[in-house]
Amino acid sequence: MASHVIDEINRCLQCKKPACRQGCPINTPIPEMIGLLKEHRLIEAGELLFNNNPLSLVCSVICNHEQQCEGHCILGRKSNAVQISTIEHYISDTCLDNMQISCLPDNGIAVAVIGSGPAGLAGAIQLARLGYRVTIFDSKDRIGGVMQYGIPEFRLPKSILERFKDKLQNLGVRIRLNTTIGNALRIDNLFRDDYRAVFVGTGVWRPRTLGVKGESRGNVLFGIDYLANPRQHDLGQRVAIIGMGDTAMDVARTSLRHGAQQVTLYSRSNKAGGSREQQLYTQLDGAEFEFGKQIMEINEQGPLFRQLLFDENGQPCGEAEELLQAQADSVIIAVSQGPRRRLVDTTKGLEVDEKGFLVVDEDGQTTLPMVYAAGDVVTGPRNVVQAVAGAKKVVEAMHKKLQEQNQ
Numbered sequence: 193m194a195s196h197v198i199d200e201i202n203r204c205l206q207c208k209k210p211a212c213r214q215g216c217p218i219n220t221p222i223p224e225m226i227g228l229l230k231e232h233r234l235i236e237a238g239e240l241l242f243n244n245n246p247l248s249l250v251c252s253v254i255c256n257h258e259q260q261c262e263g264h265c266i267l268g269r270k271s272n273a274v275q276i277s278t279i280e281h282y283i284s285d286t287c288l289d290n291m292q293i294s295c296l297p298d299n300g301i302a303v304a305v306i307g308s309g310p311a312g313l314a315g316a317i318q319l320a321r322l323g324y325r326v327t328i329f330d331s332k333d334r335i336g337g338v339m340q341y342g343i344p345e346f347r348l349p350k351s352i353l354e355r356f357k358d359k360l361q362n363l364g365v366r367i368r369l370n371t372t373i374g375n376a377l378r379i380d381n382l383f384r385d386d387y388r389a390v391f392v393g394t395g396v397w398r399p400r401t402l403g404v405k406g407e408s409r410g411n412v413l414f415g416i417d418y419l420a421n422p423r424q425h426d427l428g429q430r431v432a433i434i435g436m437g438d439t440a441m442d443v444a445r446t447s448l449r450h451g452a453q454q455v456t457l458y459s460r461s462n463k464a465g466g467s468r469e470q471q472l473y474t475q476l477d478g479a480e481f482e483f484g485k486q487i488m489e490i491n492e493q494g495p496l497f498r499q500l501l502f503d504e505n506g507q508p509c510g511e512a513e514e515l516l517q518a519q520a521d522s523v524i525i526a527v528s529q530g531p532r533r534r535l536v537d538t539t540k541g542l543e544v545d546e547k548g549f550l551v552v553d554e555d556g557q558t559t560l561p562m563v564y565a566a567g568d569v570v571t572g573p574r575n576v577v578q579a580v581a582g583a584k585k586v587v588e589a590m591h592k593k594l595q596e597q598n599q
Contacts, residue, residue, distance in 0.1 A: 207266060
């Protein structure tokens, strides 16, 4: 690994206007990171990454690098891009446990963070570093949100999340697991108990349905529910997956690792929605792709489709009359997710848009004073680095407001 990392850092051109950095949603200081490592200043490089992106280690593993940093590397235009993810992973993985994280003095102000997914964790870390007394509330029994329950172990080792838990506790962050805000405790209770602000990063856990007959059959599952605990489900040998995004591909690869022999993903479009890397790995693992399939119904045999027709520009232009019956022991629906409504239904004045996502202003404040939100619960399903970038921006606004109130 070390020799490979050295080879890659030596390939970096140290561009004056680094396109790689512009391609990163959180603007990772890539040339500076590489420069520090070349000078053997490893810990400083680690601190630089963590200060910019507290979940740098996670992002180095699961980000869509081919469309972000590495996809913008100027060397990639004529040759192979610098493997920025490999360099970032080496630095972040080596430094996470041992580097000292500087924090401002305790300011005595308590802030609640609801949800421990990417936005919640990033928000909690940033708030703790600013001197706030932070408590995380999460309905699950482990931290991580979608990183824990929606991304398979073979893509993101869960030991990484345990290391982040240790880091949070070292920063003084308190963590209350198995605690749903909107059940026994509500947002009103948090303010009653002297929390001065609330950060909501609850993510999206309600599966999007297809609206077709058969979704409630015993051989049908939703992708996000399957990924949460795949060992609990006997899918049989033949699995049909409706959807072709990254979640659907995680479902496919996981089901193959748990005994499925024939796994097929079906897309209404004429192309896959997931990252190119995920597509290649999914096919390498043995899954098959079927395009232009409009789901009509799910019966005991499996999904029933109608074939869509496309013009020369790849746009839908009609459909075949014949119905196509796919044979499957199990059908898994993995087309998208939306936010659950429990928090909204139990909090008067907390408004959502027509899709159920929290309404926020330019600072990330919801329709309730001092209740802020970031991540998928605001934007809809996106990737980890985008959630972290959003959380950073919202924490800056929270901090400014809290300091104004404290003067």
